[in-house]
Structure formats: structure tokens, C-alpha cells
Amino acid sequence: MNAEDLRSAQKALRERYREMPSAALVTLHAQGRIGEDISCRLETGKARTVAGMHPGVGGSGQGACPGDMLLEALVACAGVTLNAAATALGIELRGASIRAEGDLDFRGALGLSKEIPVGFQDIRLEFTLDTDASEEQVATLLRRTESFCVVSQALARPPAFTVTRGQVSA
Structure with missing residues (x-):
């Protein structure tokens, strides 16, 4: 897909969602x-x-490991978003790698200390880009990637989260 194809596809979607906001709501x-x-x-x-x-x-x-799967979801989403943003901005990427690391202290998960949180304490996302783009272009690309990556935004600004009990079906 090139920049023109992406803009065209997204333009049609933007118009549709402006006219019918409910069409933009999906449940994954x-x-x-x-x-x-x-x-x-x-x-x-x-x-x-x-x-x-x-x-x-x-x-x-x-x-x-579900923790690894969370980091893999972050890498996947960030990679797709990076590629789409580069395409939209007209930035040629000869290659790119994305790496996520997260620090856990299993004492929290094992209930050894109330002071130690269960789950990730820190997550780092790193991009290695093979491009001739300027530093300013790369900075814009990374800003857009962070802003539009669904998984990074869910981690940075957690959504409302509820747990319910369903009924066993016969």
C-alpha cells in the first residue's frame, strides 16, 4: 500500500465516521x-x-507467558502503526525493528508484599529504524506512532476495566 492508497482508504472512513459516529465503534x-x-x-x-x-x-x-504476549501485542501494534504512519508521511523505511521490554517483580504476583505491584512496573519500547529521514521527520514519526498505537495508549491511559461473571451454558 502506498501513501495515496492509505489516505484514500482513511479519507472514506473518516467521512463515514463523521456522518455516522456509531460506525466507528467496534468491539474486539x-x-x-x-x-x-x-x-x-x-x-x-x-x-x-x-x-x-x-x-x-x-x-x-x-x-x-501472558506477560510476553502483552509485550508482543505492543510490538505488533507499534509496528503496524509505525508502518502506516511512515507511509502516510511519505517516509521510506528500508527496515525497522521494534523491541519491548517490561520489568516484573514476581513477589507482587505471589502476594509476598502489598507494596510491590502485581504486573509490570516499567515498560520500554524501542525502535531501530533504517531510513534516510531527518531527525525531525523521525521524531514526528515516533510521536504519531505512540499517539495512534492502540496498545500503547491502553497502557499509558488505562481504559475502564470491569470483571463480571457469565453464566455456564448447558
């Missing part, structure tokens, strides 16, 4: 079922993955 979903060896089989509609507990909290390490 993921679904899973618990499995053997303290695992959860994910069914996203695109791929099947078995997630398990990290060895640092007593898991076997054979399933995909």
Missing part, C-alpha cells in the same frame, strides 16, 4: 478456555495459542 474480542497444567487455550479467530504461567510464579514454562 479474545476468548479462551482453561486447560491442563494450569493453562488457557486462546481462541482469537486468527490463531490458537496456549498460555501458561511463567516459571517465576510456579508454571512449567511450556505455554506462552
Whole structure:
């Protein structure tokens, strides 16, 4: 896809969403079922993955670690957004790699200290770009990527979050 194709596709969507804001609202979903060896089989509609507990909290390490999956989702979203933003800005990327790292203290997950949070304490996202773009263009590209990456925005500004109990179907 080139910049003109992307602008054209997004222009039509912008017009549609201005005319009918409800068309812009979508609900993404993921679904899973618990499995053997303290695992959860994910069914996203695109791929099947078995997630398990990290060895640092007593898991076997054979399933995909949900913490890793969160970082992978961040990298995937940031990579797609970077590519789209570069296309829209007319910035040629000969290559780009994206790396996410997150720091966890498993004492929180194991309930050893109320002062230590459960989950990530710090997350870092790094881009390595192969481009002739100026520093100003790269700065704009990274700003747009951060601003429009759905996963980074969900981490930076957490949405409302609720937990409910569904009914077992017969």
C-alpha cells in the first residue's frame, strides 16, 4: 500500500465516521478456555495459542507467558502503526525493528508484599529504524506512532476495566 492508497482508504472512513459516529465503534474480542497444567487455550479467530504461567510464579514454562504476549501485542501494534504512519508521511523505511521490554517483580504476583505491584512496573519500547529521514521527520514519526498505537495508549491511559461473571451454558 502506498501513501495515496492509505489516505484514500482513511479519507472514506473518516467521512463515514463523521456522518455516522456509531460506525466507528467496534468491539474486539479474545476468548479462551482453561486447560491442563494450569493453562488457557486462546481462541482469537486468527490463531490458537496456549498460555501458561511463567516459571517465576510456579508454571512449567511450556505455554506462552501472558506477560510476553502483552509485550508482543505492543510490538505488533507499534509496528503496524509505525508502518502506516511512515507511509502516510511519505517516509521510506528500508527496515525497522521494534523491541519491548517490561520489568516484573514476581513477589507482587505471589502476594509476598502489598507494596510491590502485581504486573509490570516499567515498560520500554524501542525502535531501530533504517531510513534516510531527518531527525525531525523521525521524531514526528515516533510521536504519531505512540499517539495512534492502540496498545500503547491502553497502557499509558488505562481504559475502564470491569470483571463480571457469565453464566455456564448447558
